[in-house]
Amino acid sequence: MILAIVAGIFIGIVLSCTLGTVFFSLIQNSIENGFKSGMMIAGGVILSDTMFILLAYFSARFIPENNHNWEFYVSLAGALLLWGLGLASLLKRHIKKRPVKRMQFQKKVYFVVNGFLLNTLNPVNFFIWVGIAAQLEAKGYFPDSYNWLFFCFALLGIFSTESLIALSAQRLKRVFNERTLLRISRLSGLVFLLIGSKLFYDALTKYTDHLMW
Numbered sequence: 001m002i003l004a005i006v007a008g009i010f011i012g013i014v015l016s017c018t019l020g021t022v023f024f025s026l027i028q029n030s031i032e033n034g035f036k037s038g039m040m041i042a043g044g045v046i047l048s049d050t051m052f053i054l055l056a057y058f059s060a061r062f063i064p065e066n067n068h069n070w071e072f073y074v075s076l077a078g079a080l081l082l083w084g085l086g087l088a089s090l091l092k093r094h095i096k097k098r099p100v101k102r103m104q105f106q107k108k109v110y111f112v113v114n115g116f117l118l119n120t121l122n123p124v125n126f127f128i129w130v131g132i133a134a135q136l137e138a139k140g141y142f143p144d145s146y147n148w149l150f151f152c153f154a155l156l157g158i159f160s161t162e163s164l165i166a167l168s169a170q171r172l173k174r175v176f177n178e179r180t181l182l183r184i185s186r187l188s189g190l191v192f193l194l195i196g197s198k199l200f201y202d203a204l205t206k207y208t209d210h211l212m213w
Contacts, residue, residue: 001146001149003141003142004141004142004146004147004149004150004153005149005150005153007141007150008149008150008151008152008153008154008156008157009153009154009156009157010157011132011150011154011157012153012154012155012156012157012158012159012160012161013157013158013161015128015154015157015158016157016158016161016162016165017161020122020195021082021085021118021122021191021192021195022041022045022115022118022119022162023165024187024188024191024192025041025085025114025115025118025188026038026041026042026162026165026166026169027165027166027169027184027188028089028184028185028188029041029111029114029166030165030166030167030169030170030173031169031170031172031173031184032185033103033107033111034103034170035166035167035170036103036108037103037107037111037166038162038163038165038166038167038169038170039163039166040103040108040111040112040114040115041111041112041114041115041118041162041166042115042158042159042162042163042166043112043115043159044111044112044113044114044115044116044117044118044119045115045116045118045119045158045159045162046155046158046159047112047115047116048115048116048119048120048125049119049125049129049155049158050155051120052120052125052126052129053129053133053151053155055126055129056126056129056130056132056133056134057133057147057151072203074120074121074123075121075123075199075200075202075203076199076200076203077121078121078122078123078196078199079196079197079199079200079203080196081117081118081121081196082118082121082192082193082195082196082199083192083193083196083197085189085192086188086189086190086191086192086193086196087189087193088189089185089186089188089189089192090186090189090190090193092182092185092186092189121199122195122199123202136150
């Protein structure tokens, strides 16, 4: 049991520290909108990963083998989302250092949805969980009753690490001037555009030959 808990937390930390869109979104929004915005994004990521884990563990059968339609459309939707976020970040003229106000409910929903979509519209995240579930099943590292313990603590590791990233980013805001904050925003925008372009390239090159219209 202890091994399942420790392994789950370790996997969660590793997955959270990859320099992907969620990582840069956490930093950018926590700096601009405060720690709570990062927490909301992390919550959206947890909802997405929970969905992926359930699909990976129970239902590879739900996605027909050699059917690449869903991969094409998910990659395309992810590319469009990241391009939109990237352009919005690059086109910002200024970022003012102002105290963070009480977050309204609509804003909380926006950040949760943002985290959910950023994580969901990247097919790689689903395949990571499929690979982990397949390894647990094939290798039998833990008894079946402990596999869910592993997944629960993996999600806990993800949420804790991303919350820590958000808190660190908010505290860094105090030592950054407005020009530095704007550069961070534009760096995030560039990362979004590049990853969006990679998803678009994958949609056109990997999946179009197999599409079943």
